[in-house]
Each structure stands twice: as structure tokens, then as C-alpha cells.
Amino acid sequence: MKNIQRRFEQLKQQGEKGLVAFVTAGDPDFDASRALIEKMIDAGVDVLELGVPFSDPTADGPTIQKASQRALKSGMTLKKVIELTTVLREKTDIPIILFSYYNPLLAYGLTNFYDDAVKAGADGVLLVDLPIEESDELTSKWPGDGLALIRLIAPTTPTERIEKIAASASGFLYLVSKTGVTGSDGLDTSEIKMNVERAKNITDIPVCVGFGISTPEDVKTVAASADGVVIGSAFERVIEENIGSQGLNDLIFDFTKSLKDATK
Amino acid sequence: MTQTIKIDTGPDANGHFGEFGGRYAAETLMPALLELEEAYYRITAEQKFQKEFSELLDKYTGRPTPLYYAKRLSEDIGGAKIYLKREDLAHTGAHKINNTIGQALLANWMGKKKIIAETGAGQHGVATATVAALFGMECKIFMGKEDVGRQAANVHRMELLNAEVIPVTSGTATLKDAMNEAMRYWVGAVLDTYYVIGSVAGPHPYPVMVRDFQRIIGDEAKQQIMEQVGRLPDKLVACVGGGSNAMGLFYPFLNDDIEMVGVEAAGEGIDTGRHAVTLGEGSVGVLHGSKSYVLQDADGQITEAHSVSAGLDYPGVGPEHSLLKEMERVVYKSIDDSEALKAFKALCTFEGIIPALESSHALAQTFKEAAAMDKNKIIVVNLSGRGDKDLGIVRSLGNDYF
Numbered sequence: 001m002k003n004i005q006r007r008f009e010q011l012k013q014q015g016e017k018g019l020v021a022f023v024t025a026g027d028p029d030f031d032a033s034r035a036l037i038e039k040m041i042d043a044g045v046d047v048l049e050l051g052v053p054f055s056d057p058t059a060d061g062p063t064i065q066k067a068s069q070r071a072l073k074s075g076m077t078l079k080k081v082i083e084l085t086t087v088l089r090e091k092t093d094i095p096i097i098l099f100s101y102y103n104p105l106l107a108y109g110l111t112n113f114y115d116d117a118v119k120a121g122a123d124g125v126l127l128v129d130l131p132i133e134e135s136d137e138l139t140s141k142w143p144g145d146g147l148a149l150i151r152l153i154a155p156t157t158p159t160e161r162i163e164k165i166a167a168s169a170s171g172f173l174y175l176v177s178k179t180g181v182t183g184s185d186g187l188d189t190s191e192i193k194m195n196v197e198r199a200k201n202i203t204d205i206p207v208c209v210g211f212g213i214s215t216p217e218d219v220k221t222v223a224a225s226a227d228g229v230v231i232g233s234a235f236e237r238v239i240e241e242n243i244g245s246q247g248l249n250d251l252i253f254d255f256t257k258s259l260k261d262a263t264k
Numbered sequence: 265m266t267q268t269i270k271i272d273t274g275p276d277a278n279g280h281f282g283e284f285g286g287r288y289a290a291e292t293l294m295p296a297l298l299e300l301e302e303a304y305y306r307i308t309a310e311q312k313f314q315k316e317f318s319e320l321l322d323k324y325t326g327r328p329t330p331l332y333y334a335k336r337l338s339e340d341i342g343g344a345k346i347y348l349k350r351e352d353l354a355h356t357g358a359h360k361i362n363n364t365i366g367q368a369l370l371a372n373w374m375g376k377k378k379i380i381a382e383t384g385a386g387q388h389g390v391a392t393a394t395v396a397a398l399f400g401m402e403c404k405i406f407m408g409k410e411d412v413g414r415q416a417a418n419v420h421r422m423e424l425l426n427a428e429v430i431p432v433t434s435g436t437a438t439l440k441d442a443m444n445e446a447m448r449y450w451v452g453a454v455l456d457t458y459y460v461i462g463s464v465a466g467p468h469p470y471p472v473m474v475r476d477f478q479r480i481i482g483d484e485a486k487q488q489i490m491e492q493v494g495r496l497p498d499k500l501v502a503c504v505g506g507g508s509n510a511m512g513l514f515y516p517f518l519n520d521d522i523e524m525v526g527v528e529a530a531g532e533g534i535d536t537g538r539h540a541v542t543l544g545e546g547s548v549g550v551l552h553g554s555k556s557y558v559l560q561d562a563d564g565q566i567t568e569a570h571s572v573s574a575g576l577d578y579p580g581v582g583p584e585h586s587l588l589k590e591m592e593r594v595v596y597k598s599i600d601d602s603e604a605l606k607a608f609k610a611l612c613t614f615e616g617i618i619p620a621l622e623s624s625h626a627l628a629q630t631f632k633e634a635a636a637m638d639k640n641k642i643i644v645v646n647l648s649g650r651g652d653k654d655l656g657i658v659r660s661l662g663n664d665y666f
Contacts (some may be wrong), residue, residue, distance in 0.1 A: 078563060102288055131294050
């Protein structure tokens, strides 16, 4: 958890904003995914969100749905995502967040998950379908505070509810840029700015914005107000369009670098 | 004199039925779910709402539906007397209309002008398209591409009713994926759109709301059997996909000393792995916004369900059923495709009634139960829908099943 805080403090000192990269772990398979992620880290990713593929991703648009399907087809499981975390941790000290739907964790066992994720070197977890009302089951089975619980807030979230969510959030607050699933089009930058300011009036932890951000221009605009910018579907699109191509790793490197440069 | 049993299934303030239920939803939807819960309890407490609801049920859908003693069928089986609760005679041909009238009326009171729904067999889609027309609302129905093919008649009905049918190709292209897609659409349209969930599944308050709108089935059956034979039945039987027709029949009887049997679809047989026996063979998990039994692998990935009946082809089940199973208040059994088809044909032959394939599962189990009971015993089975929609699939299977 401290690792996340440290990273954002460091960024602040350098006058930069955070590039938070979401990648579906195991897309298109374990080894290829690992190589891609290492390229992204080399290109300057500040925080990594490792997506745990799920059969029924109701908050995701078609791009991440397809990425999940490819990963599942290659045999990816939560256990293997944790293995991937161990492997990546040997190479990098950037914060790693496991991003999942709740059911794979339930099946894994909540205490076992905590132990194994911490041991692997994960810094936090984000559960897209676990609102504050249902979280006690999870946190009561966690024996320590080794994992940050990243919380989502949406444009539809009333201020009073943001206060409740922020009170139980750690690491950073993930502001969903708009009503819609991941990867949907159209950014309303003035609305985003307003929502970031609303959140920052409530909490001291960093506020990162995600959903529908795909170009360096988008990043620049959003980073003007937010502490970090989350990119997911845009990476998955590059992967999807270039699977099997030898140039994929270089393409991902260049794309990631162009996004990182936009945060400076 | 029947004994009284103390059963309180809930839900509690956060929508939990024991350890099941709850609200496992994306944050974008949470305010809408909280708003819906508040509106549901406030509006349905109003007498004016209940009066409008009840008038529509009577005058528009033709309630009460009959409770009919299937004499020839009972005599042929030679056991308990079988009574059919004729939900197939409700407008649009299934019990689904009770819930869609309730929810559309609620949406109307809440000022929502657009509604969406998922559908499997198409019965809930038709019932939603129907009330959309009735209230002048814009309507989109999400339906798995697989089901669009096998339930073509219902697709035409929905289109005639001016609903837009959106075929869903993701995942297994059946009911579960239709629900995924409807939830995704709702996340983007939540500010002006009401989502009409068709079963006692989904996040709170849907399971309690749908149960309450469907309990009319059991309330009527109770009154009717008292009028006709002067006592309560010995057993109730209903099929369970998501479980709304079963909750509707069972709920008003939970505190009576009556056996209840829920019937899941065993598809091609439990041993083949191609089935929809969620309560019988599944384990506890979270799917579509609530915690309940689900069909899943060891890694928590939801697995495919299989059944000849599109309405039972679902790897989840309503959370209140999970609680009733754990309490052992309801016994859950399963019937495979072939047994269901035989029961389908038997009802045609002995009573001149063509049942839905979903309801045929309940009938097949009823035949087994009745055969093992005395002639003075009474079973009420929920004939949840009519079978016109299934003629194509039954025909394509040929006569070998009968």
C-alpha cells in the first residue's frame, strides 16, 4: 500500500502525473502478456493494473471482453495472475494492482487470496462489482493492511456517497469518467474536471481518472486536473489488432511512451 | 388444521436473504439501485399504486388465472390429484406479465420513459414489450443470438409490439449473456432508463420486488384450493430457472405445513455436464449482482448451462431459492430434456393443453411425485407458460422423445 503512496509523492515532486496502465493478464497468453507488460514498464508506466479475466465482465465493453476471452482460452486463472505478479515483481518496483470481478476471489478463498497476493508483491486490489455495502466480508477476512483497496466513484455518485467511499478507500480513488462501460467513446472534459475537483475536495488520496481515455491528447487534458490517468481498452486494442505480429512489443512500447510523455 | 412454521426469508436492509442476495454492482449503477429500492418501497406502499396494479392484473391480463383439476391426467397416473395453476392463460401466455406490469407501473410512477430487459425464452421479452406498448414507453430487449434462433415466434411478437430486439453474440449467446449485455447498456443509460429484470435474480431490490409482484400466483392458488376442496394442498411443484414462477407460487405458502419442490433442468443429463442444475450441482458465487448458487469452475469462472428450454438455460438462480435450499424448506430436484418432452406430450394428450417446455419440467416432476402419493393427496403445479413458442423446437426434435 505504501508503495502506491510513495509513487504518487515521487511523481508530484517531479511535476508529473501518473500513467496507470490496465492490461488483461494472460492476453493473448501468459508469456506474451508478460513480455508486453515488461515493455510497458520500460516505456514508463507508473502503476500497473493487472486485469483478472472473468467469464461475465458486465462492466466492460467489447474490447476488454474479447481480451478476457483470449486470456481465459489460454488457460489464465487468478492463480496464474498471482504467479505473473511474482514474476513481474522481480523486475520492477512499480505498484501492482489486481483488478478483478469479485467471484474469482470468492472461489480462490478471501484469506488465501490476501496471503498469496501480498506474498507475490501486489500492492492493492480493485473489485469492480464490490460496492462498500458488500465489502465487510472481504476486509474482515484480511489479516493485515498489506493490500490497498482501490475504490471507484462514478459521475452518478452523489457527494455524500463519495464521502463514504473515500473514507474506506486507500491507495488512490478511481474516478470513472462517464456513465458507460470501459472503452466507450466520447469524453466530456469539463465534466471530468468538475468531478475531479469534487473528489479532491473530499479526499487527500490521489484521484485517477479512467474509462474512454485513449490518446496522448486525452491524457494531457485529463492529467491537467487528475493525479493519474488510467488507460485500458486503448492498450487492448493495440494488442488485439497486432496479435502474432513481431512488431507488437515495439508498438506497445511506443504507444505507452507517447502516453507517458503526455503526463509530463 | 395445518401447522404453522415460522419462516422469514427476508431480505434485510441491504437485500440479503441469509448469506445470499445483496448488491454486487458497478458503482455507476449503485445510485440507481438505491433510488429504485427507495422508490419501490415508497410507491408500492401507496394504495393508489396497489389499486392500479390490481386492476391491470384483473382487466388487462385476465387474472385470476384458473386453478384447474387435471382429472384425466391424475387418473392415468393413479396417484395424487394434480391441480394446474394456469399461468399459461395470463395475457402473453406466461406468468412473466405479472412482474412486467408491476415494474412498468413503477417505472411510470418514477417518471422513466425508456425500459430495457433481457430475455431467454422470449416470454419476459414479450411481456416487457407488451407493457411498453401499454404505457407508451420506448423498449429495447436483449436476447442471446442462440435464443433468437430457437424462439423465433417470440422475436416476431416483440417486433410487432414495437420493441427493438438486440441479438447478443458475446459469450454463450444465451440468457446469461443477454443479461450481461442489458447490464452493460444500463450502465451507459442509467440516467433515463429503467431495467426490467425478469426473474427473482439480479441485485437488490430486484429479487424481493419480482417475488412480491409474482406472489399473486400463490395468493390466488391458496384461495382457489380452499374454495374448491376446502383445504390446503399437500405439495407444490414449480420449475426453477431464475426462479420467479416458483417464488411466486411458494412464497405465500412458506409458513404452511406443505412440501415444496423446485425443479431444475438436467438438460442432457447431469452426468454429461450439459445441464442447468444450479442449486443441485453448483456452488455459492456472485453473478449478475447477487450472491447465490451458480454453475462455475474451480477458478470462479461461470460455466455454460444447457437445457432444451431456453427459459431454464441459466447458470444462476435467485438468492431466495439458495436460502430456501439451505433451510431445507424447499427440495430441489431435476428433470432432463427427454423427461420434460414426454411430460409436454402427456399434457397435450390427456388435457388438451400445450405447456411451455419450462413448465414441462415441473409437470414431469409432478408425475413422479403424484405416482408415489395416495389418491386423496393434492399437488398444485405451476403451469407457468404455454407452449406455442416451443412448437418449432419440439417439431425439430421429432417424435422419438415421446
